[in-house]
Amino acid sequence: MTEERHIAVRIEKDQEGRYISVPFDLPERVAWFSVTYDYPHSEEHPDGDWKISTTVNRIDLALVNPDGEQAGSSGAVRREVQIGGLAATPGYRPQTIQAGRWTIVAGAYRIVPDGVTVHYTIRWEKKTRAWFLGDLHTHTVASDGILTADELARHGRRHGLDFIAVTDHNNALPAAALPSVDGLTVIPGLEWTHYQGHANMLGLDRPYTGSFHANTRQEAVAHFTEARANGAVIVINHPCDPLYKFAFGLERFPYDMLEVWNGPMRESNVRAIAFWHQKLVSGEKIAACCGSDYHRDSIFQMLGGPCLAVLAWSREVKDLLEAAVLGHSYLVYGPDGPRLTMTCGQAVLGDTVAWNRDCRLDLYAERLQAGDSVRLIGPEGVLAAWQAEHAGSLKTSFAVTGPGFVRAEIHRVFAREVPVLPALVSNPIYFDRGDV
Numbered sequence: 001m002t003e004e005r006h007i008a009v010r011i012e013k014d015q016e017g018r019y020i021s022v023p024f025d026l027p028e029r030v031a032w033f034s035v036t037y038d039y040p041h042s043e044e045h046p047d048g049d050w051k052i053s054t055t056v057n058r059i060d061l062a063l064v065n066p067d068g069e070q071a072g073s074s075g076a077v078r079r080e081v082q083i084g085g086l087a088a089t090p091g092y093r094p095q096t097i098q099a100g101r102w103t104i105v106a107g108a109y110r111i112v113p114d115g116v117t118v119h120y121t122i123r124w125e126k127k128t129r130a131w132f133l134g135d136l137h138t139h140t141v142a143s144d145g146i147l148t149a150d151e152l153a154r155h156g157r158r159h160g161l162d163f164i165a166v167t168d169h170n171n172a173l174p175a176a177a178l179p180s181v182d183g184l185t186v187i188p189g190l191e192w193t194h195y196q197g198h199a200n201m202l203g204l205d206r207p208y209t210g211s212f213h214a215n216t217r218q219e220a221v222a223h224f225t226e227a228r229a230n231g232a233v234i235v236i237n238h239p240c241d242p243l244y245k246f247a248f249g250l251e252r253f254p255y256d257m258l259e260v261w262n263g264p265m266r267e268s269n270v271r272a273i274a275f276w277h278q279k280l281v282s283g284e285k286i287a288a289c290c291g292s293d294y295h296r297d298s299i300f301q302m303l304g305g306p307c308l309a310v311l312a313w314s315r316e317v318k319d320l321l322e323a324a325v326l327g328h329s330y331l332v333y334g335p336d337g338p339r340l341t342m343t344c345g346q347a348v349l350g351d352t353v354a355w356n357r358d359c360r361l362d363l364y365a366e367r368l369q370a371g372d373s374v375r376l377i378g379p380e381g382v383l384a385a386w387q388a389e390h391a392g393s394l395k396t397s398f399a400v401t402g403p404g405f406v407r408a409e410i411h412r413v414f415a416r417e418v419p420v421l422p423a424l425v426s427n428p429i430y431f432d433r434g435d436v
């Protein structure tokens with residue numbers, strides 16, 4: 001829904017040649033806003049069979065964001081400009097729209113002797129939460145992948161992904177060089193790659209100063225600490241991989257998520273899920289995530305296999321990463337996999353609810369295949385399980401009998417002679433001990 005506000009600004013002749021600040025406020029979570037303005041700008045005079053039009057006023061436009069940074073300027077050539085998190089009118093920078101006081105800079109270039117009234121209309125639309133599907137772990141020719149970032153991005157969009165993170169080993173593509181593909185968000189980042197462990201640092205093209213290398217645990221922790229302070233989101237990658245596990249151990253390493261599902265489902269992922277589960281049991285609230293670790297297409301590897309479905313306020317990098325860190329997400333084997341919604345009242349995956357006897361989970365699983373089993377898992381193990389007799393969906397609700405957490409998994413027989421494997425793993429809804 002679009003909201004709007006009107007501001008009329010009076011500019012007198014003696015203000016000609018000055019810049020006039022016109023403040024306006026925007027609320028939280030705005031997807032985009034536009035500024036339209038109008039004033040008497042020309043006069044027509046008859047001249048024989050002709051009409052002569054003369055410019056009588058000229059008001060220039062620029063916008064400044066709440067940080068005091070110029071968001072763009074357009075002189076007097078445009079009567080309407082728009083800025084959003086993903087796109088903007090040429091001359092204006094796409095940016096996450098900050099809440100707070102924005103400023104229209106009205107440039108009084110030419111004003112008639114009687115002065116002029118300029119009418120500004122500011123329209124904005126608030127964000128609504130939606131599901132986005134993406135891959136947080138990929139490689140390009142900047143390390144040992146075979147596609148350029150551009151090819152990778154187009155490949156990702158073709159696979160139905162809404163976002164990909166480009167995470168080359170110890171190399172990040174400069175943010176300005178990230179590919180631009182319609183409908184796809186490309187998250188800058190790198191995979192910090194060390195003989196003792198791998199971690200994705202996401203959201204920045206330069207998470208730390210200097211070089212990646214570290215000869216002591218202390219030096220490695222310093223890289224992580226600096227990256228976190230700079231605003232990078234840190235993922236401990238494939239923590240239980242037989243060759244590339246996180247051998248440092250996690251103590252004192254700041255991180256935001258655990259990549260419990262890396263590439264095709266296999267034993268090291270099952271162990272990583274169990275490792276994460278134990279952390280949840282011990283009371284930690286840490287989001288699980290996944291990534292294909294894509295290098296090239298093969299029967300074992302595909303872009304978006306697995307992919308992360310996140311419930312985010314927009315497809316902007318900041319919103320996607322924030323939702324992932326909060327665990328508003330589930331991990332699914334591929335873009336064609338099942339879909340899941342699990343809520344407790346207003347609470348979604350990753351949220352915390354104060355437990356009471358009336359707590360009920362509402363569960364909706366779609367795109368199930370015959371034989372799929374949908375399981376709810378708590379600290380003590382499986383709380384409930386449903387078996388799909390035929391393809392379709394499951395809609396049910398479940399009474400939560402005590403504090404802790406509840407997460408969902410969907411298991412599937414993908415092929416004969418292959419064991420039943422997780423097809424989907426959700427983040428939990430947490431239930432804190434309430435006053436009851």
Ligand SMILES: [Zn+2]
Nearest residue numbers: 191198237244
């Ligand atoms: Zn790795």
Ligand SMILES: [Zn+2]
Nearest residue numbers: 137139191293
């Ligand atoms: Zn990797």
